[in-house]
Amino acid sequence: MNWVLPIMLLILLIPLYEACQDKDIWQKMLAFASIATKTSLMILVVSVLRDDWMIGVVGVIILSVGNAALMLLAHVIKRLNEIGEG
Amino acid sequence: MSEMLSEMDISLYAIVALLPLSAGMVVLQVNPYHALVIRGILGAIAALVYALLGAADVALTEALVGTMLAITLYAVAVRSSLLMRLGILTAEETSPLRERAIREQAPVLETESVDDYPVNASRSESELSAMHAPGNRPSGIVLAQDLSGDSESAAVAVDQPWQQVLVDLRRALDKRHLRLEVVTYPDIETLQQALREKEVHAICTPAAGVTSGENRSSDAPPLYQAQVRIRRLYDILQAELTAPWLHLSYAPVTDGEK
Numbered sequence: 001m002n003w004v005l006p007i008m009l010l011i012l013l014i015p016l017y018e019a020c021q022d023k024d025i026w027q028k029m030l031a032f033a034s035i036a037t038k039t040s041l042m043i044l045v046v047s048v049l050r051d052d053w054m055i056g057v058v059g060v061i062i063l064s065v066g067n068a069a070l071m072l073l074a075h076v077i078k079r080l081n082e083i084g085e086g
Numbered sequence: 087m088s089e090m091l092s093e094m095d096i097s098l099y100a101i102v103a104l105l106p107l108s109a110g111m112v113v114l115q116v117n118p119y120h121a122l123v124i125r126g127i128l129g130a131i132a133a134l135v136y137a138l139l140g141a142a143d144v145a146l147t148e149a150l151v152g153t154m155l156a157i158t159l160y161a162v163a164v165r166s167s168l169l170m171r172l173g174i175l176t177a178e179e180t181s182p183l184r185e186r187a188i189r190e191q192a193p194v195l196e197t198e199s200v201d202d203y204p205v206n207a208s209r210s211e212s213e214l215s216a217m218h219a220p221g222n223r224p225s226g227i228v229l230a231q232d233l234s235g236d237s238e239s240a241a242v243a244v245d246q247p248w249q250q251v252l253v254d255l256r257r258a259l260d261k262r263h264l265r266l267e268v269v270t271y272p273d274i275e276t277l278q279q280a281l282r283e284k285e286v287h288a289i290c291t292p293a294a295g296v297t298s299g300e301n302r303s304s305d306a307p308p309l310y311q312a313q314v315r316i317r318r319l320y321d322i323l324q325a326e327l328t329a330p331w332l333h334l335s336y337a338p339v340t341d342g343e344k
Contacts, residue, residue, distance in 0.1 A: 002097075005097045005101075006096070006097045006100070009097055009100055009101055009104075012104070016104070016107070016108065016111075016127070019111070019123070019124060019127055020111055025117075025119055025120060025123065028120055028123040028124070029123055031123075031127070032123050032124075032126045032127050032130075035127050035130050035131070036126070036127075036130045036153075039130045039131060039133065039134035040130075040133075040134075042101075042134055042138075043133070043134055043137040043138070043145070046137065046138055047137075054142045055137050055140075055142050057142075058137055058142040058143075058145050058146050059137065061146060061149070062130075062133050062137075062145065062146065062149040065149045065150055065153070065154055066130060066149065066153065068154060069126060069129075069153050069154035069157055069158070070126070072154065072157070072158045072161075073122065073123070073126065073157055073158065073161055076158070076161040076162065076165060077119060077161070080119070080165055080265070
């Protein structure tokens with residue numbers, strides 16, 4: 001089952017590249033959402049591979065917290081654009 | 087477990103290598119908001135690396151504090167600091183002011199304008215520049231021409247440079263990732279008061295005794311004057327704004343004046 005992690009790493013590089021080159025801030029936010037989910041899933045996979053419950057619980061918490069951070073940041077940026085246009 | 091770790095060594099090293107990669111991406115960002123988003127990515131990757139290396143508590147702290155709290159606080163801080171507040175008179179106040187000025191000057195000028203300059207909508211450029219020449223320019227002769235013309239087109243001509251000024255300002259500030267917030271004030275006294283009390287960074291008012299819209303030639307006086315109270319902001323705007331219809335001046339406000 002050790003081939004799972006290198007493949008997940010390669011998949012993680014796709015949104016990383018996208019975040020690197022895009023000029024639009026919402027594209028960067030999409031890449032951030034993608035990376036936050038992918039990394040926490042990688043933590044979960046590792047916890048299953050190692051049979052380590054502590055890392056598993058941390059992975060679940062990080063999965064939910066990453067989405068919360070994304071929502072907060074998106075809200076601030078959205079209000080910023082509204083003021084800029086108005 | 088150590089056996090499994092040695093098997094996963096290659097991919098582990100590759101994942102740890104992502105950390106300096108994303109840190110370099112944060113450093114290379116120019117726009118502060120983009121840098122914040124990349125900082126979130128860095129936090130996610132750092133949490134992954136910490137969890138893989140066995141430090142579950144550090145990973146949890148990184149995700150909670152490093153990613154969520156730091157980003158939110160920094161977003162609020164950047165949003166409220168990278169901002170230029172420009173004080174102007176309210177739209178209802180500026181245009182009637184100008185129309186009133188036109189109306190007041192019109193009766194005096196009517197006799198002159200009928201004699202010397204037949205009022206004509208399509209005046210040639212040479213005539214216009216002759217009128218703008220300092221010697222033979224009775225004050226406000228062009229304003230009388232505005233009155234006689236279509237009032238609606240005159241209003242548009244008054245408003246359009248203002249829109250252009252705003253567009254120019256936004257473009258100049260966008261290069262520095264600053265935002266422009268326009269604050270309106272009812273009259274000129276409160277506007278000056280706001281600048282003195284540091285509520286706004288700059289104020290913009292219609293310049294006194296100016297011509298409007300299409301009558302403007304290249305050497306005409308500016309339509310608006312802006313007073314900036316911050317030296318750095320003045321330098322930036324002075325370098326970026328080349329349009330002739332806005333005159334910038336630096337007006338430092340000292341605390342002693344309060």
